[in-house]
Amino acid sequence: MSRSAVFFLTSALLSFIAAAAVPYPASLLSALLLMTSLGCSVLFVLALVRGKRIRFNPQLR
Incomplete structure (x- = not known):
């Protein structure tokens, strides 16, 4: 999970x-906090x- 995803999850x-x-x-x-959470x-x-x-890499086969 990226840093931005973790940030948005904790903020929500x-x-x-x-x-x-x-x-x-x-x-x-x-209401404002619920809208921010949403x-x-x-x-x-x-x-x-x-x-x-995910990029396909044929050399990993």
């Missing part, structure tokens, strides 16, 4: 935990897809 998890810890779930801060999750998946590009 930390923002989700922070959104769950907000005392008023219907507040603007909670955005980081999407970027995490894109970083994983980009990092899985």
Whole structure:
């Protein structure tokens, strides 16, 4: 896993935990943290897809 994928995963998890810890779930801060968590999750998946590009090397056979 690349460094950017790890960064986006930890950012998504930390923002989700922070959104769950907000005392008023219907507040603007909670909504902002959930949107940040969703955005980081999407970027995490894109970083994983980009990092899985494996080039075929015929000499490894």
